[in-house]
Amino acid sequence: MGYIPHSPAERSALLREIGAASVDDLFSTVPRAVYRTEPPALPAPQSEIELRRGMAAMAGKNADGSRWASFLGAGLYAHHSPAFVSQLLLRGEFLTAYTPYQAEVSQGTLTAIYEFQTHVALLTGMDIANASMYEGASAFVEAVLMAERLSKKRSKVVVSKGVHPEYLTALGTYLANFPFQIVQVPLGPDGRTDAAALAAAVDETTFAVGLQSPNVVGVVEDWQAAADAAHAKGALAIGAVNEMFSLAVLKAPGHAGMDIACGEAASFGVPPSFGGPLVGFLACRDAFKRQIPGRLVGRAVDAQGHEGFCLTLSTREQHIRRERATSNICTNQGLMALAATMTLSALGKNGLRETAVQCLSKAEYFKALVKAKAGAGPCSLAFAGPTFNEFALRCAVPVDTVLSALEAKGILGGVPMARIAPREGAWKDLLLVAVTERNTREQIDRAAEVLRSIR
Amino acid sequence: MSDTSAPGAPAARTDRRRREGSLFDLSHPGRTGVALPPLDVPAIDPPALFGSAHRSEVAGEVEASEVDVVRHFTRLSQLNFAIDTALYPLGSCTMKHNPRINEEVARLAGFSDVHPYTAEHLVQGALELLWLLEERLKTLTGFARVTLQPSAGANGELAGTLMIRAAHVARGNARRHILVPDSAHGTNPASAHFAGYSVIELASNARGTLDLAELEAKLTDEVAALMITVPNTLGVFEENILKITEMVHAKGALVYLDGANFNAFVGKVRPADMGVDVMHMNLHKTFSTPHGGGGPGAGPVGVGPALVPYLPTPTVERDGEVFRLSYDRPGSIGRMRTFHGNFGVLVRALTYIESYGNTIPEVAEAAVLNANYLRKRLEPFYHLKYDAPSYHEVVFSDRKQAAGGIHNIDIAKRLMDYGFHPPTMSFPLIVPGALMIEPTESEPKEELDAFADAMIAIAKECQETPELVHGAPHTTPVGRLDDASTAREASKPGSFAPVLRAPVR
Numbered sequence: 001m002g003y004i005p006h007s008p009a010e011r012s013a014l015l016r017e018i019g020a021a022s023v024d025d026l027f028s029t030v031p032r033a034v035y036r037t038e039p040p041a042l043p044a045p046q047s048e049i050e051l052r053r054g055m056a057a058m059a060g061k062n063a064d065g066s067r068w069a070s071f072l073g074a075g076l077y078a079h080h081s082p083a084f085v086s087q088l089l090l091r092g093e094f095l096t097a098y099t100p101y102q103a104e105v106s107q108g109t110l111t112a113i114y115e116f117q118t119h120v121a122l123l124t125g126m127d128i129a130n131a132s133m134y135e136g137a138s139a140f141v142e143a144v145l146m147a148e149r150l151s152k153k154r155s156k157v158v159v160s161k162g163v164h165p166e167y168l169t170a171l172g173t174y175l176a177n178f179p180f181q182i183v184q185v186p187l188g189p190d191g192r193t194d195a196a197a198l199a200a201a202v203d204e205t206t207f208a209v210g211l212q213s214p215n216v217v218g219v220v221e222d223w224q225a226a227a228d229a230a231h232a233k234g235a236l237a238i239g240a241v242n243e244m245f246s247l248a249v250l251k252a253p254g255h256a257g258m259d260i261a262c263g264e265a266a267s268f269g270v271p272p273s274f275g276g277p278l279v280g281f282l283a284c285r286d287a288f289k290r291q292i293p294g295r296l297v298g299r300a301v302d303a304q305g306h307e308g309f310c311l312t313l314s315t316r317e318q319h320i321r322r323e324r325a326t327s328n329i330c331t332n333q334g335l336m337a338l339a340a341t342m343t344l345s346a347l348g349k350n351g352l353r354e355t356a357v358q359c360l361s362k363a364e365y366f367k368a369l370v371k372a373k374a375g376a377g378p379c380s381l382a383f384a385g386p387t388f389n390e391f392a393l394r395c396a397v398p399v400d401t402v403l404s405a406l407e408a409k410g411i412l413g414g415v416p417m418a419r420i421a422p423r424e425g426a427w428k429d430l431l432l433v434a435v436t437e438r439n440t441r442e443q444i445d446r447a448a449e450v451l452r453s454i455r
Numbered sequence: 456m457s458d459t460s461a462p463g464a465p466a467a468r469t470d471r472r473r474r475e476g477s478l479f480d481l482s483h484p485g486r487t488g489v490a491l492p493p494l495d496v497p498a499i500d501p502p503a504l505f506g507s508a509h510r511s512e513v514a515g516e517v518e519a520s521e522v523d524v525v526r527h528f529t530r531l532s533q534l535n536f537a538i539d540t541a542l543y544p545l546g547s548c549t550m551k552h553n554p555r556i557n558e559e560v561a562r563l564a565g566f567s568d569v570h571p572y573t574a575e576h577l578v579q580g581a582l583e584l585l586w587l588l589e590e591r592l593k594t595l596t597g598f599a600r601v602t603l604q605p606s607a608g609a610n611g612e613l614a615g616t617l618m619i620r621a622a623h624v625a626r627g628n629a630r631r632h633i634l635v636p637d638s639a640h641g642t643n644p645a646s647a648h649f650a651g652y653s654v655i656e657l658a659s660n661a662r663g664t665l666d667l668a669e670l671e672a673k674l675t676d677e678v679a680a681l682m683i684t685v686p687n688t689l690g691v692f693e694e695n696i697l698k699i700t701e702m703v704h705a706k707g708a709l710v711y712l713d714g715a716n717f718n719a720f721v722g723k724v725r726p727a728d729m730g731v732d733v734m735h736m737n738l739h740k741t742f743s744t745p746h747g748g749g750g751p752g753a754g755p756v757g758v759g760p761a762l763v764p765y766l767p768t769p770t771v772e773r774d775g776e777v778f779r780l781s782y783d784r785p786g787s788i789g790r791m792r793t794f795h796g797n798f799g800v801l802v803r804a805l806t807y808i809e810s811y812g813n814t815i816p817e818v819a820e821a822a823v824l825n826a827n828y829l830r831k832r833l834e835p836f837y838h839l840k841y842d843a844p845s846y847h848e849v850v851f852s853d854r855k856q857a858a859g860g861i862h863n864i865d866i867a868k869r870l871m872d873y874g875f876h877p878p879t880m881s882f883p884l885i886v887p888g889a890l891m892i893e894p895t896e897s898e899p900k901e902e903l904d905a906f907a908d909a910m911i912a913i914a915k916e917c918q919e920t921p922e923l924v925h926g927a928p929h930t931t932p933v934g935r936l937d938d939a940s941t942a943r944e945a946s947k948p949g950s951f952a953p954v955l956r957a958p959v960r
């Protein structure tokens with residue numbers, strides 16, 4: 001039965017009306033050699049009772065953030081999601097609609113996207129933002145491709161190694177078949193991108209410079225220095241952010257010379273969900289709007305002068321421009337953008353700031369314990385540069401030893417850099433520790449105590 | 456739209472049922488909608504720490520209470536049309552019912568509150584789920600492996616074409632072109648382009664299917680692949696698919712199948728059996744994960760043995776009872792994105808597959824049955840440019856009505872007044888004035904009939920009261936809105952300046 005409404009009699013009636021003797025008749029143009037009359041080799045159908053049982057058994061084998069003290073981040077941060085968000089996302093009018101091609105019956109979705117675009121523009125200090133990208137890495141890649149189109153005939157992109165390694169891997173994947181060169185600039189001893197090396201790498205063939213702040217080891221970067229280095233040679237500057245709460249206390253890329261901002265906005269109410277669905281974003285200066293990828297919503301008026309919203313500038317998109325489109329993206333992350341919009345609306349200006357200050361204060365508290373005389377056993381702070389809510393520990397014993405000790409006390413202690421950047425030998429003894437407003441002082445004290453006990 | 460409020464009624468209140476506006480206009484300084492526990496560590500003063508890098512506020516951000524926010528978004532939701540309200544025949548998008556058990560399961564803390572970088576031995580259930588979904592999709596498609604990483608169909612197309620390219624490069628020549636029929640969805644040529652190929656378009660034959668002579672003529676040694684959709688975007692099955700895949704392989708090229716229309720044959724044909732080398736599936740279509748007002752989706756890609764070496768990493772492997780991530784794939788194209796794909800979408804899709812199990816062919820059967828029933832009822836009233844047998848969807852056109860000056864867009868807008876979402880109109884490009892109708896298997900006979908009755912009534916209106924159709928919709932929260940009306944007073948005359956965000960107040 002599944003979710004098909006027809007009774008056997010109704011099914012026969014429909015067949016009769018069509019004039020088909022059997023369902024097989026409807027498939028008569030499928031070559032017989034491949035047409036299967038036997039059911040597929042799958043188990044018998046399951047009812048809700050069985051599905052609940054089986055799925056809960058699998059879910060029960062995973063360490064979740066409600067039972068464990070988690071300090072995992074590295075590009076995805078488990079913040080509080082207001083209870084109403086998950087509930088409103090279940091409203092069928094949001095959940096079971098699709099891309100708002102038909103504005104007159106989609107004002108709910110369109111208004112929310114317009115708000116999302118506004119939130120992203122405000123946070124990043126940019127003029128405009130699109131309706132969402134898949135997630136941080138593809139948003140970063142799309143930003144680079146966009147910068148290339150704007151540059152005309154330049155061939156090099158200079159990226160900091162402080163950009164999330166999976167963003168850089170994705171960049172390599174997408175750019176593999178274009179004649180573009182990717183140059184990576186290392187981090188300096190304080191954990192910031194080496195400014196001199198960056199400036200030296202940029203030349204007249206460079207179309208873009210890519211920087212992430214806070215970067216992959218948690219250190220706050222200097223947007224303006226990167227933007228100046230890019231602009232000095234006529235290149236564009238791309239600022240990636242994947243901990244969006246940082247923008248409540250740190251200068252926005254758009255206020256510090258960057259031309260395009262991109263990254264991951266899942267910090268706003270989107271559960272980690274083992275890494276997806278998340279919500280990428282892309283924002284830029286108004287002058288670049290014809291090269292932006294993805295959907296855009298604009299304010300409109302009908303014949304009676306009533307205001308509303310509709311999709312706009314769609315001649316950039318694949319359904320019209322085909323192989324000359326600014327991107328191939330079609331389905332995006334609409335519902336997650338809605339979750340972020342709802343969360344931002346509830347947080348508002350004050351909640352954003354308060355949450356950011358809590359994250360910052362708790363991370364600094366943890367760092368202070370590491371730096372204190374009693375110390376953190378084999379672990380010490382890896383970099384002196386300023387951080388927001390994530391920092392790297394250097395471990396004098398194998399990182400796995402540290403993680404096992406923490407695990408024994410119910411703590412997911414952090415992300416080993418070796419896991420996300422296995423080829424960077426210099427990072428193999430680093431452990432990334434992220435702190436959010438969900439972490440308590442007790443959890444931090446407990447973690448520090450475990451570290452002190454490691455021999 | 457006429458003003459229906461009674462004389463003297465407070466205008467703003469009656470208006471609210473129709474228009475909500477943006478929350479940026481409803482903000483009240485000092486309000487907030489989230490309370491945190493008191494800070495339990497010493498407070499840090501951000502400017503002291505960050506100096507000139509400090510930002511003191513996000514100027515212009517909303518200030519609202521939880522009540523404000525919940526009401527705002529609830530009211531917004533009421534302005535939307537959705538599957539939960541009625542048949543949503545948006546062709547090619549497979550707007551089927553979204554079972555709520557899938558939502559419940561995806562929200563279990565053991566799935567939703569799990570970080571992707573949790574140590575592998577602590578996420579054995581999540582890895583098992585990925586492994587099991589891959590197994591299920593392998594069974595349904597006949598492919599050797601399936602990557603679950605791509606975020607949506609178009610992302611899967613790109614992953615697939617990148618793998619095709621990697622395979623050709625390994626054989627010594629990347630080749631230059633990808634063949635795409637003129638009936639294809641826009642993402643096909645766009646994805647081929649982003650994989651570094653130039654697109655050669657294939658003109659369809661009189662049946663709307665691939666023309667074998669055209670294929671023969673354009674299939675040179677520089678063709679890397681054919682990208683084909685089955686059933687195609689007209690809802691017509693490529694009867695010659697076996698011959699087509701044979702011709703393509705004979706030239707050393709590969710066959711990419713756009714699996715957006717898998718709903719028409721899931722469980723009844725394994726695409727690998729047709730000679731297909733690589734195919735994406737849109738889990739948000741065939742496997743019922745909610746479209747969410749534009750996304751998220753998931754676009755797993757199945758591949759035959761020739762492309763297995765190039766799959767994105769990591770893959771999930773099973774060693775006895777243990778599941779692990781493997782990065783050991785030297786030829787891999789790399790990564791399409793961070794982490795392990797749209798996991799929450801994958802959870803929903805697996806739940807859906809398990810709910811049907813071996814009865815899943817009934818999905819395809821009912822989807823095809825429903826589309827054929829609508830075709831039968833509407834054929835006397837709307838022009839059918841290609842009359843080959845229909846599968847899961849049928850593409851009519853406005854040709855009969857256009858003679859009287861009424862176009863597909865007018866018919867679409869009028870459908871709204873009858874309580875239905877319009878069909879797809881933006882493609883296939885080979886049908887001018889297209890009305891692409893896909894009812895899906897979710898619709899009972901009475902809903903199909905109500906839709907057919909509405910379409911037939913509109914066909915009559917086109918003749919008798921055309922102004923009613925031209926001026927539609929008449930009952931929606933706003934009247935017709937189009938792209939051009941997003942332009943604000945541009946500073947330069949003639950320049951188009953859409954308003955893309957709320958102004959800072």
Ligand SMILES: Cc1ncc(COP(=O)(O)O)c(C=O)c1O
Nearest residue numbers: 330331547607608609640642715
């Ligand atoms: C035929 C066809 N191919 C490809 C796609 C692209 O899939 P997605 O929107 O998931 O990226 C679509 C979706 O709309 C489609 O209808």
